[in-house]
Amino acid sequence: MDSIDLEVLKSCEQWISRGSRCELVTVIKTWGSSPRPEGAMLAICDDGTVVGSVSGGCIEDDLIDRVRKNGITRTMPEIVTYGITADEAHRFGLPCGGTIQLAIEPLSQESGIAELLQRLTGHQLVARRLDLRTGMVTLGPASSGMSLQVSETTLTTIHGPRWRLLIIGAGQLSRFLAQIAVGMDYHVTVCDPREEYREGWQVAGVEVVHAMPDDLVLEMQLDSRSAVIALTHDPKLDDLALMEALRSDAFYVGAIGSRVNNARRRERLLQFDVTEAQLTNLHGPIGMYIGSKTPSEIAISILAEMTAVKNGVALLDAARIENAKIANRQAATDPSCES
Structure with missing residues (x-):
């Protein structure tokens, strides 16, 4: 996509x-x-x-x-x-x-245009400068903070993935998440050191890396336009990567798992010298509550929450997975809700 x-x-x-x-x-x-x-x-x-x-x-x-x-x-x-x-x-x-x-x-x-596409295929961030008087075009590197600029003589547009997403774990949910994120103009990297999971896993435009996730987090030098999502359910893979991600400038760090597993994960991360302040940036249970059941629906739920954080939108408590599920269970057992 x-x-x-x-x-x-x-x-x-x-x-x-x-x-x-x-x-x-x-x-x-x-x-x-x-x-x-x-x-x-x-x-x-x-x-x-x-x-x-x-x-x-x-x-x-x-x-x-x-x-x-x-x-x-x-x-x-x-x-x-x-x-x-x-x-x-x-x-x-x-x-x-x-x-x-x-x-x-x-x-x-x-x-x-052909050269621009070639550069974008290499995941470059490109500034395209159009001379409004002559129609001449020049291409050059752009930084992640650059945006469209226009003057009386020049229009500069920025092309390429200005946002990065690291997905830890090459499973079925990762596939849907990666496909949608690519369509949202993210540069998506999937990391999984487990060969049995990587074999046959392929999504067009997504880089699949064989490395320890925490090493890759450090190598990527995550900035404020980066997000990390851990999906393996394996603390040996997820926890160290989350620790490094929470210490970075990543705008979103999330991990899949139940309320119980999420609480245990937070306890483990505190033992890794992650501070309470850093831990508040961990999203989990991950996603926005939309009643999702299938991998594709869960992917939409996760990206909805990630997009809200990216755009500075504060989610209502009722939209958060944990609070919504508790409210639904209470409503289901409350006799006053029966007709």
């Missing part, structure tokens, strides 16, 4: 290679409410085919309609603004009078 941005770039490369005219559309600024964030991309081919999204659909419809009526005629990048007036906001489906500004760039072999 590719991320949306990767699908957009791959479509552009295919259209360019077959000689079709196409444009890359990038959200560069929004005011008020907007369905898509800055940096969101859309690609449109001269036959009206569209991949990606820059709005809830109405702006896409306008772009498609213009291409079908007039073809792709731009030869240089252009900045276009939608929704300046209330009538336009209503016409283009922008909520609450929102306004969105787009950079529309005609693509060619000189646009560097």
Whole structure:
């Protein structure tokens, strides 16, 4: 599963290679409410085919309609603004009078899309700089803290996995977790020193590593854009890795297991000189309560919680696995709940 941005770039490369005219559309600024964030991309081919999204659909419809009526005629990048007036906001489906500004760039072999994809295949974080006056493109390395920048002359967009996820354990749940996380634009690494688990385990775009998890945690030098999820149920593999992860700047550290096992794990980690303050950053039982039963549902539950933490959203106690299960059991045994 590719991320949306990767699908957009791959479509552009295919259209360019077959000689079709196409444009890359990038959200560069929004005011008020907007369905898509800055940096969101859309690609449109001269036959009206569209991949990606820059709005809830109405702006896409306008772009498609213009291409079908007039073809792709731009030869240089252009900045276009939608929704300046209330009538336009209503016409283009922008909520609450929102306004969105787009950079529309005609693509060619000189646009560097093929080279950009090659770098992304190597898990590089890339800054793509577009000269808005000439259409010239240059590619260079980017740091994890960089974001989209636009001036009167240059548009700089950042491409590649700006977030990292280390999954400890190559099991069935790990497979679903990795597949979804790749689609969310994470650089996913799965670590499992057990050959019997690694054999035959493969997800496109995911690196599988044979190493002791705690060694890999140290080697990765986890930063504030890194997450660690332990799924082996084996304290020999999980605990030391969790210890090192909790001492790092990782924004999310979680481990699968029941309430009882989670309590025991916390006791063991305290014996490893993990501080009480560090231990408060351990998520477990892991995930957001959605009544999940199957591996795929559990993966969604875990990533929902991880996404909330990444976005700075405080979860209600009722949404946490431990509290929700206790509440459900109490409701099931409470006579007052019977009809």
